[in-house]
Amino acid sequence: MGNIFKFVFHICLLTIWVFLTSGSKTETLVKPNEGISSNVSYVPYKNVGEKLLYFSEEMVTWFKANAICRTMKGHLVSIENYSVWNAINEHLKTKPKNYYWWISANDLDSEGKFIWANTGTPMDYAVWRQGEPNDREKNEDCVHLILENGRYEMNDFRCRYPINFICERESVDK
Numbered sequence: 001m002g003n004i005f006k007f008v009f010h011i012c013l014l015t016i017w018v019f020l021t022s023g024s025k026t027e028t029l030v031k032p033n034e035g036i037s038s039n040v041s042y043v044p045y046k047n048v049g050e051k052l053l054y055f056s057e058e059m060v061t062w063f064k065a066n067a068i069c070r071t072m073k074g075h076l077v078s079i080e081n082y083s084v085w086n087a088i089n090e091h092l093k094t095k096p097k098n099y100y101w102w103i104s105a106n107d108l109d110s111e112g113k114f115i116w117a118n119t120g121t122p123m124d125y126a127v128w129r130q131g132e133p134n135d136r137e138k139n140e141d142c143v144h145l146i147l148e149n150g151r152y153e154m155n156d157f158r159c160r161y162p163i164n165f166i167c168e169r170e171s172v173d174k
Contacts, residue, residue, distance in 0.1 A: 044072065045169050049087025053077060054167040055095065062142035065102045065165035066117060074169035075118035076104035079154075081125050088145070088166070089152050097147065102165035105143035105154070111135060114143065114156075118168075129153040 045052045054072060056065070062076075069075050079085045092101070104117040105126075114123035114133070129148050133140070133156035142159035145152035145166075157163075 045074070045167075046091075048091045049084055051077065051084060051087070052169045052171065053088070053091075054169070055091075055101075056165045056167070059162040059164055061162055062102050062106070062144075062159040062165075065167075066104070069165070069167035072167055072169070074167040076102060077166040077168040078104050078116040078118055079125065079127075080116075085125070085127055085152075092145075092147075092152055098164045099147045100157075100163035101145040101152070102163055103143055103145060103154070104168075106141055106159070107133075107135075107156070108141045108159070111141075127153050129155045132156060 045054045047053075052074075054069075054074065056068070060068065066076050077088070079088065092098075105114050105123045106117055107114045109115070112133070112135070114126070115121060116123060123143075129146055132154065133143075135141075135156060139158050140156040142157055143154050144157045144163060146155045146157075
């Protein structure tokens with residue numbers, strides 16, 4: 001029970017920190033005329049293909065990335081098909097080279113059975129890096145995108161390693 005209390009306490013602290021610092025870290029803005037509700041003037045999400053996404057500038061663990069996305073009324077991105085994967089790849093080509101990006105896929109509950117964290121559904125679509133997933137040293141349970149040969153592919157990785165992350169939100173009105 002003590003671990004649950006610590007976890008909730010850290011989430012509360014993280015929520016306060018994100019709230020206090022989020023105003024200065026919005027690199028990409030969505031304007032109302034870009035298909036977003038007109039009563040919202042700016043949010044840190046951007047339309048990328050069929051998704052509304054936020055690309056972080058900070059590097060954090062998978063767990064902290066998941067918590068930050070939730071405070072932003074979203075979740076780590078799920079890449080369910082080729083068009084989503086391709087749109088994210090094309091968008092990342094326009095950004096400075098960050099070689100790693102957390103996404104929502106993980107096998108924390110059952111080794112080798114990857115799911116999307118936001119829905120709990122099996123990860124049916126994947127563009128794995130060659131030789132992946134490999135659960136190297138029995139310590140890789142979270143999935144990130146890694147830049148490989150000019151495109152981003154999926155790799156299982158240590159959840160506690162700090163890297164950039166991508167949040168997804170259904171809509172600004174929710």
